Amino acid sequence: MNKCGRLIQKLINPFRFKKDDKKEADLENIAAQEQKIFRFETLVSATKDFHPNQKLGEGGFGPVYKGRLEDGREIAVKKLSQSSNQGMREFRNEAKLLARVQHRNVVNLLGYCAHGAEKLLVYEYVANESLDKLLFKSGRRDALDWKRRYDIIAGVARGLLYLHEDAHCVIIHRDIKASNILLDDKWVPKIADFGMARLFPEDETHVNTRVAGTNGYMAPEYILNGHLSVKADVFSFGVVILELISGQKNSTFNSLDAQNLLEWVWKMYKKGKSLDVMDPTLASSVVREQVEMCVQLGLLCTQADSQLRPIMRRVVVMLSKKPGTLEEPTRPGYLGSRYRRTRKPTASSSTAGTYSDSSSHTSSSTTSTISATVTGSTLPLPSPKISDPRGKHPMPG
Numbered sequence: 428m429n430k431c432g433r434l435i436q437k438l439i440n441p442f443r444f445k446k447d448d449k450k451e452a453d454l455e456n457i458a459a460q461e462q463k464i465f466r467f468e469t470l471v472s473a474t475k476d477f478h479p480n481q482k483l484g485e486g487g488f489g490p491v492y493k494g495r496l497e498d499g500r501e502i503a504v505k506k507l508s509q510s511s512n513q514g515m516r517e518f519r520n521e522a523k524l525l526a527r528v529q530h531r532n533v534v535n536l537l538g539y540c541a542h543g544a545e546k547l548l549v550y551e552y553v554a555n556e557s558l559d560k561l562l563f564k565s566g567r568r569d570a571l572d573w574k575r576r577y578d579i580i581a582g583v584a585r586g587l588l589y590l591h592e593d594a595h596c597v598i599i600h601r602d603i604k605a606s607n608i609l610l611d612d613k614w615v616p617k618i619a620d621f622g623m624a625r626l627f628p629e630d631e632t633h634v635n636t637r638v639a640g641t642n643g644y645m646a647p648e649y650i651l652n653g654h655l656s657v658k659a660d661v662f663s664f665g666v667v668i669l670e671l672i673s674g675q676k677n678s679t680f681n682s683l684d685a686q687n688l689l690e691w692v693w694k695m696y697k698k699g700k701s702l703d704v705m706d707p708t709l710a711s712s713v714v715r716e717q718v719e720m721c722v723q724l725g726l727l728c729t730q731a732d733s734q735l736r737p738i739m740r741r742v743v744v745m746l747s748k749k750p751g752t753l754e755e756p757t758r759p760g761y762l763g764s765r766y767r768r769t770r771k772p773t774a775s776s777s778t779a780g781t782y783s784d785s786s787s788h789t790s791s792s793t794t795s796t797i798s799a800t801v802t803g804s805t806l807p808l809p810s811p812k813i814s815d816p817r818g819k820h821p822m823p824g
C-alpha cells in the first residue's frame with residue numbers, strides 16, 4: 428500500500444472500530460434485555476452439576492444435559508467441546524444472533540453462557556426428544572403413524588425454508604438428520620443444532636479443505652468438493668423423508684439389491700413399486716397417494732445434480748399440492764466404490780452421476796461423523812465453492 432493509501436486507512440480505521448463496537452454493544456443490550464445470558468451457577472444447579480443421569484446424549488459438539496430452571500422451565504444444555512477455535516467474543520456474538528432465530532419448527536435457543544473456557548448453549552427442552560431415537564432405536568416406531576410422519580416432513584420443510592430464506596441471516600444447517608429433528612409433546616418437529624456452522628467456523632485460510640457432516644446424509648458435492656449451499660440441506664432433508672417413509676436408516680441400510688437406501692428407493696420407484704418401500708408398521712394408517720408423492724419428493728431432493736433439487740420454498744408448495752403433479756426425479760447422488768476420503772479433485776468429480784454408479788461397494792454402516800480431506804499435497808486445490816463463507820464443520824479429533 429502506498430503512502431497515500433496508508434493515510435486514508437489511518438483516517439478510516441477509528442470509524443470502522445466504532446461501528447463494530449457499536450454493533451457489539453447493541454447486541455449486548457439486546458441479549459441483556461431479553462435475558463439471553465445464563466450464569467454458569469444457574470446451569471450447574473439446573474443440571475445437578477451436569478450429573479451423568481441428566482445426560483441426554485452426546486454428538487460431535489459435546490454432551491447435552493437435561494435441566495430445570497428455578498422457574499420450572501425445562502432446558503437442554505449443550506456443553507460445547509473445547510475443539511472450537513472460535514474466540515469468546517465471536518461466540519457471544521454468534522450466540523446472540525442465533526438466539527433471535529424463532530420459528531415453530533426450529534428449537535428455541537434460550538440463551539448462552541460463557542464461563543472461563545466453557546461455552547454453553549441453552550435450549551428449550553423438547554419432550555419427545557429426537558426422531559432417530561424413536562424411529563431407529565426405541566422399538567416405539569409404531570408411535571409414528573403416517574399422519575405424524577407426514578406432519579413431520581411438512582414441519583421440517585417449513586423450518587428449513589425459514590432458515591434458508593426468512594431468518595434474519597441465511598442459515599445453512601449443514602447437518603440435517605434424524606437426530607437433529609426433535610419432537611415436542613404434540614409431535615411438532617423442531618430442527619435442532621441450526622447455526623453450528625457459525626459457531627464452529629473453519630480457518631478459511633488453511634490449505635486443507637475439510638468437510639464434515641454425518642454419514643448417510645451429506646450431499647455428494649459437499650463431501651467431494653466442499654461445495655456447501657442450501658441444496659446440501661435439501662439433499663439431507665430428502666434422506667430424512669425416505670428414512671421416515673421406510674423406517675430404515677440410510678447409513679446402516681442392508682440389502683442385496685442396493686448399496687444404500689437411496690438406490691433401493693430409486694429402483695423401486697422406477698419399477699412403479701413406490702409403496703413397497705413403506706415401513707410395514709404404516710399399513711393401517713397409510714394414505715397411499717401421499718406416500719407415493721413423498722417417495723417422489725424424497726428422490727427429487729436427493730438428486731445427484733444439485734441444480735435439479737428443488738429449493739425449500741418449492742418443497743413447501745409441493746407438499747401443499749394434491750399428489751400427482753410432481754416432476755420426474757433423476758438418479759439420486761451417493762458415493763460409490765470410487766470414492767476415497769483423500770482424493771485428488773478432478774473436474775469430473777463434481778458432475779452429476781459420476782459418483783453414483785457402482786455395483787460392488789457395500790455402504791459403510793458407521794453413523795459417525797465422517798470427513799473428506801483434500802490436502803495441500805494433492806494440489807491443485809479447488810477453490811472451495813462455499814456459499815456460506817462460515818459454513819464449515821468442526822473436525823472431530
Ligand SMILES: Nc1ncnc2c1ncn2[C@@H]1O[C@H](COP(=O)(O)OP(=O)(O)OP(=O)(O)O)[C@@H](O)[C@H]1O
Nearest residue numbers: 483484485486487488491503550552553556557606
Ligand atoms: N433441546 C433438546 N431437547 C431434548 N432433547 C435434546 C435437545 N437437544 C438435544 N437433545 C438430545 O440429545 C441428544 C444429543 O444431541 P447432540 O446434538 O449432541 O447429538 P447428535 O444430534 O446425535 O449429533 P450432532 O452433534 O451431530 O448434532 C439428541 O439425540 C437428542 O436426543
Ligand SMILES: [Mg+2]
Nearest residue numbers: 486606607620
Ligand atoms: Mg444434534
